[in-house]
Structures are given as C-alpha cells and as structure tokens.
Amino acid sequence: MLFRSSPKQVGALTNWSKSTCGQGFTFFIKTDGTLWSCGYNPNGQLGLGNTTYYSSPKQVGGLTNWSQISSGNDFSLAIKTDGSLWSWGNNLVGQLGQNNRTAYSSPKQVGALTTWLSISAGSYFSAAIKTDGTLWTWGQASSGQLGFGNITNYSSPKQVGALTNWSSIASGLE
Secondary structure (H helix, E strand, O other), X not given: OOOOOXXXXXXXXXOEEEEEEOOOEEEEEEOOOOEEEEEOOOOOOOOOOOOOOEEEEEEOOOOOOEEXXXXXXXXXXXXXXXXXXXXXXXXXXXXXOOOXXXXXXXXXXXXXXXXXXXXXXXXXXXXXEEOXXXXXXXXXXXXXXXXXXXXXXXXXXXXXXXXXXXXXXXXXXX
C-alpha cells in the first residue's frame, strides 16, 4: 500500500463537484450528477451491488440526479435532486433507515418522501433535515446521539422534537 503525505490528483478529470469519505472508502459526485465510489467494500458500502474492493472510482448505477452524499461507518446516505433519500451498506443497528437491519449493496430509497434537504451520517447513526425545517434521526443511540433523551436505537427516521427551524446538520463519531 502506498501512502502519500501531500495531495495528489486522482486521474485527469476536472469535473468533480462533491466528495465524502467513510471509513476506508470515498464517494464523489461529478458536475453531471453521476455518483462514483472506491475503496473498502465488505458490506456493500460502495453501492455497486457487490462487496468487491476498488482502488479507482467506479460509477454507482447510471443515474445523473445525485445532489448530496454522506458516509458513516460502512454505510452511506444520499439525496437525489428530486429530494428523495437513499441509503446502502452496513445496517447493523438500523442506520440505513429502512425499518430493518438488512444490509444493502445498492442504493435503496428510504420511504417514499421527496422532502429531504440535507443529510449527515455518523458512525452508526444518521441525521437529516427536511424541507420544512424538521430534524430527523435514526440508527444507534448508545450515547444519546439521536436526541431523544434515551439510548434506544431506531431503524427508521424519527422526528426530533417539534421545531421547524433547523438549517444545517453535522454528525461526528459516536
């Protein structure tokens, strides 16, 4: 394995617009709205429909409407330009928001709503803000990180309080 102590350009393309890093894997969104991933993939966290490791970016499906991406510990969340929320990867404690604990190696829509504005993936939990300004969390709550005043895990998005003026979100490690 080659380690670098200074930045090095990946390939020759110059149309990358966004990126996020998980634990040993990376996602990129190009200016054309395509989603790309590479790296560690034992839980299907690259969204490529398999558990193969890739050392160079591979396109996730053929869609061109990805607008946001956030990665946690072996899982990822994404929002499309239509406001729909998608998740894939490890789902040990329900962090994918699919109301189960099943891992998925390809993007799977979280519910049917198209009102998601922003997302943030933590270690094993997820947080999102809807277009109405409400805050939603799900996944592991071992340290109370979901904001419900308890340590109960939730496997589907649950609204935190009644406020409707949340404007930004960020998650950290557990």
